Amino acid sequence: MKTRLSAAGATLLALLVTVLAFGQPAHAAAGFSVADGRLYDANGAEFIMRGVNHAHTWYPQQTSSFADVKALGANTVRVVLSSGDRWTRNTSADVANVISLCKANRLICVLEVHDTTGYGEQSGAITLARAVDYWLSLADVLSGQERYVIVNVGNEPYGNQNYASWATDNADAVKRLRAGGLTHTIMVDAPNWGQDWSFTMRDNAASVFAADPARNTVFSIHMYGVFDTAAEISDYLGRFRAAGLPIVVGEFGFNHSDGNPDEDAILAYSQANGIGWLGWSWSGNGGGVEYLDLATNFNPASLTDWGQRLFNGVNGIRQTAREASVFGGTTPPPTTPPPTTPPPNGGCTATYTVTNQWQGGFQGEVRVTAGARAITGWTAGWAFANGQRVTQSWNVALTSSGITVTARNTDYNGRLAAGASASFGFLGSWTGTNSPPVVSCTAS
Structure with a gap:
């Protein structure tokens, strides 16, 4: 009823x-x-x-x-x-x-x-x-x-x-x-x-x-x-x-x-x-x-x-x-890198965060931010230092080759106004250590 x-x-x-x-x-x-x-x-x-x-x-x-x-x-x-x-x-x-x-x-x-x-x-x-x-x-x-x-x-x-x-x-x-x-x-x-x-x-x-x-x-x-x-x-x-x-x-x-x-x-x-x-x-x-x-x-x-x-x-x-x-005895809080200043001449920056972690697995998020000028696309990349592997991703076109990960925008989140951000997420596996990598970002 x-x-x-x-x-x-x-x-x-x-x-x-x-x-x-x-x-x-x-x-x-x-x-x-x-x-x-x-x-x-x-x-x-x-x-x-x-x-x-x-x-x-x-x-x-x-x-x-x-x-x-x-x-x-x-x-x-x-x-x-x-x-x-x-x-x-x-x-x-x-x-x-x-x-x-x-x-x-x-x-x-x-x-x-x-x-x-x-x-x-x-x-x-x-x-x-x-x-x-x-x-x-x-x-x-x-x-x-x-x-x-x-x-x-x-x-x-x-x-x-x-x-x-x-x-x-x-x-x-x-x-x-x-x-x-x-x-x-x-x-x-x-x-x-x-x-x-x-x-x-x-x-x-x-x-x-x-x-x-x-x-x-x-x-x-x-x-x-x-x-x-x-x-x-x-x-x-x-x-x-x-x-x-x-x-x-x-x-x-x-x-x-x-x-x-x-x-x-x-x-x-x-x-x-x-x-x-x-x-x-x-x-x-x-x-x-x-x-x-x-x-x-x-x-x-x-x-x-x-x-x-x-x-x-x-x-x-x-x-x-x-x-x-x-x-929380073995699960660290979300890992948030220090804020970054968008590059003055355009381009983009990216930050990597572990949003959830359990034995053998974790969930991560990468946020891409445009610089002083609008961008029409972006590519983020990093290399895992501890042998982690990405097993599933969303809101991104992501490929892996060994420890190297390359993440490109999709059709709907590549265009960013100056200072605007887009984020994507993924699941991964880890053993021993799960330290966050340094992420690079290239704009187009």
Whole structure:
């Protein structure tokens, strides 16, 4: 069902008053925490999710998917689990292994129970209270993982019917999880199959947040056909931002049976406003929505058009994802060379930055800047000193010969006005050392 967004000034004021009345907590050293409507990791660094959903409960053998999405630049994976009420139960041992896979691949793990999907409308769906039972049964597995795991209570916990108790049921769920000893950040999904066209979550989020003794709850909206215009997207997300309430886009697609979501607006608004998102989904979709697969048959070398858009497109994962600082023991911060002064007689300069790094792999970016005169094309080049290799690139025509790399502009980013810049990115491999090379630039 689809309902257009409308103004609700009084509701927004009520949200602001409620949130301000309760204030915000200091960062919790044990794990993730929420302050001023934003998510922070255990080091106190702001963390913005850039990742995908993975249907682990239906494809438990696809354990390589964690490494695959990491290699494509993701910093988070939302993992589908089952309590055993609708699908095969994910045991404590299995969940422990999932967490281990996330940590080994330097991914933040959002764990969700899928059995709640469409409660009140879909046969067999379970209550949030039943989902809490499952989480409490995993308390020993979850304990000590607060730095790496976020608990998503239940996926899309109500359909388009009988959702009036959403606020009460979620408040009760959060309080039970806290009473049961879970100190993790908790994620709460919207009703209406996640899309909240009734504004039930939007208008009651403050009360659920206030019900959490730890004030450590994040809200998740799923954006499909209801969110088919930029105005609807910015209005919905903007109200949470204005109210100081943490919001993420826990699922979204580029198309859906209920309409055509505006994925470009979702990505652009989220990037401009520091909002996390998780695309649906890595692979294995069925039931007529196979087009939502990001990779064909779980193959990272065979991205679909949707996968190319989400990973490699403007405001996508490669451009915007930053690894959580809790994995920062061996990962250096982005390497930014000192600013350079454009040559006075035209030409161009180039800077090389390592934007993300993990064991054996890294993501880099080169920014080309025109000098005092406009240029019609450019060529950047460098030689790796430590045997690194480029394995994939975008927004550039790139060739390698041994340690030497040559990068030429594409048809759409060669012409630069005086002082203007263009950038391109790439993935690479490394062993031992990954020092940045000196990059030259020649203009035409």
